[in-house]
Amino acid sequence: MVNPISVGLLGLGTVGSGVVKIIENHQDQLIHQVGCPVTVKKILVRDIYKERDVKVDSSLLTTNVDEVINDPGIDVIIEVMGGVEETKQHLLRALQQGKHVVTANKDLMALYGSELLAAATENGCDLFYEASVAGGIPILRTLVDGLSSDRITKMMGIVNGTTNFILTKMCKYGSAYEEVLAEAQELGYAEADPSSDVEGLDAARKMAILARLGFSMNIDLEDVQVRGITDITEEDLNYGKRLGYTMKLIGIAHREGEKVEVSVQPTFLPDSHPLASVSDEYNAVYVYGEAVGETMFYGPGAGSLPTATAVVSDLVAVMKNMRLGVNGRSAVAPQYEKKLKAPAEIFSKYFLRIHVKDQVGAFAKITTLFSERGVSFEKILQLPLKENGLAEIVIVTHKASQKDYEDILQQLSDLEIVHNIKSWYRVEGDGK
Ligand SMILES: NC(=O)C1=CN([C@@H]2O[C@H](COP(=O)(O)OP(=O)(O)OC[C@H]3O[C@@H](n4cnc5c(N)ncnc54)[C@H](OP(=O)(O)O)[C@@H]3O)[C@@H](O)[C@H]2O)C=CC1
Numbered sequence: 480m481v482n483p484i485s486v487g488l489l490g491l492g493t494v495g496s497g498v499v500k501i502i503e504n505h506q507d508q509l510i511h512q513v514g515c516p517v518t519v520k521k522i523l524v525r526d527i528y529k530e531r532d533v534k535v536d537s538s539l540l541t542t543n544v545d546e547v548i549n550d551p552g553i554d555v556i557i558e559v560m561g562g563v564e565e566t567k568q569h570l571l572r573a574l575q576q577g578k579h580v581v582t583a584n585k586d587l588m589a590l591y592g593s594e595l596l597a598a599a600t601e602n603g604c605d606l607f608y609e610a611s612v613a614g615g616i617p618i619l620r621t622l623v624d625g626l627s628s629d630r631i632t633k634m635m636g637i638v639n640g641t642t643n644f645i646l647t648k649m650c651k652y653g654s655a656y657e658e659v660l661a662e663a664q665e666l667g668y669a670e671a672d673p674s675s676d677v678e679g680l681d682a683a684r685k686m687a688i689l690a691r692l693g694f695s696m697n698i699d700l701e702d703v704q705v706r707g708i709t710d711i712t713e714e715d716l717n718y719g720k721r722l723g724y725t726m727k728l729i730g731i732a733h734r735e736g737e738k739v740e741v742s743v744q745p746t747f748l749p750d751s752h753p754l755a756s757v758s759d760e761y762n763a764v765y766v767y768g769e770a771v772g773e774t775m776f777y778g779p780g781a782g783s784l785p786t787a788t789a790v791v792s793d794l795v796a797v798m799k800n801m802r803l804g805v806n807g808r809s810a811v812a813p814q815y816e817k818k819l820k821a822p823a824e825i826f827s828k829y830f831l832r833i834h835v836k837d838q839v840g841a842f843a844k845i846t847t848l849f850s851e852r853g854v855s856f857e858k859i860l861q862l863p864l865k866e867n868g869l870a871e872i873v874i875v876t877h878k879a880s881q882k883d884y885e886d887i888l889q890q891l892s893d894l895e896i897v898h899n900i901k902s903w904y905r906v907e908g909d910g911k
């Protein structure tokens with residue numbers, strides 16, 4: 480038998496434990512695919528005495544990263560520890576020593592992906608990161624290989640399992656936000672700091688990675704407009720139900736001509752839209768290609784074994800490249816110069832809920848404001864409120880530019896009859 484391939488693991492938490500289990504449990508299949516055994520030689524942790532989900536020989540554990548990175552017997556580093564600046568330095572050092580890298584770290588890849596990929600190519604190493612977007616769904620490989628002959632124009636994704644879990648439980652069962660967030664943390668879906676999940680940053684990182692690959696453009700994290708789910712109320716969700724909408728945290732990457740928009744925000748989708756039925760911690764990415772048309776990829780976006788599947792599949796890809804002697808050749812430089820759409824070029828329908836003084840002419844003043852900008856209404860509800868002298872108005876507009884909509888919001892808040900702008904969301908889901 481050929482010498483085993485040795486892996487150094489950085490991290491043995493939710494994902495790391497899954498990686499060890501898959502390497503152990505699927506060893507025969509791995510040997511069949513790559514022609515040699517795979518062994519985990521060293522594992523970096525913070526606390527070697529901690530009780531863990533997986534049994535490993537205690538001699539494998541270390542708290543000294545150099546024992547993993549500098550070990551000449553280790554061929555591949557699997558990074559599942561998280562973190563950005565220090566972790567980047569570890570991975571750069573590993574690549575400089577000719578070690579291939581597999582990572583699940585979207586924080587790192589969204590911020591420093593281009594730099595790390597350049598270092599990998601320079602050193603003849605592979606750097607794969609399938610688990611960083613939509614966990615167990617093989618979406619990056621699909622963009623790079625499966626759809627490589629097409630021109631992708633739109634990607635819409637539910638790419639954060641934690642927020643999808645929370646919104647599903649709030650919508651379906653009226654569960655309280657805090658309670659469901661704690662459950663998502665317990666189940667290992669949430670990040671160490673869950674504010675990056677609920678504030679949309681985790682999804683934004685994934686959308687930056689997706690847009691970079693899908694549009695072959697150097698999209699940075701700061702190019703992504705982000706809004707999280709922390710302000711969503713039960714009232715909004717109930718109005719959504721009445722209007723036939725489901726609320727999801729949606730990442731949108733849209734290319735028209737040479738220009739792109741990338742954003743993440745709570746969005747109402749028609750109940751009939753395929754993304755509306757993606758529940759719990761599941762993720763899905765809808766991809767529209769000019770030639771292929773509509774496609775959608777669905778699966779678990781978080782959790783130990785699903786995420787570890789993507790990590791170990793990347794490991795298999797590295798090992799196959801090793802066997803063929805073609806490592807370090809898969810990163811392709813972006814083909815297009817980055818051109819972002821201005822707010823006046825981004826079009827969507829919008830949902831708006833406002834409290835107005837219940838006076839004659841109030842409604843007319845509001846409609847005038849919209850019609851002056853050429854924005855028409857698709858749906859309207861008006862209800863008296865228990866609060867003295869106020870009425871609640873819910874409007875769904877036809878498509879309007881983000882610029883017009885922002886101006887309208889500003890002008891509404893200046894109107895004397897408007898008591899409060901309670902909420903507003905994009906409404907998506909009809910057309911490419
Ligand atoms: N959880 C998920 O579903 C998904 C996670 N990811 C990404 O995968 C990565 C890992 O996530 P997850 O497994 O959930 O994280 P965990 O917090 O569960 O595990 C992190 C592991 O790394 C070790 N570690 C962290 N920092 C250090 C350090 N400075 N020195 C030594 N060891 C360290 C910890 O050691 P110790 O155990 O001793 O504390 C722990 O074993 C992250 O980048 C995350 O974003 C990606 C997709 C899905």
Ligand SMILES: N[C@@H](CC=O)C(=O)O
Nearest residue numbers: 639640641668670781
């Ligand atoms: N916290 C993330 C984990 C996977 O990337 C999520 O909830 O999706």
Ligand code: NA
Nearest residue numbers: 609612614616
């Ligand atoms: Na994936």
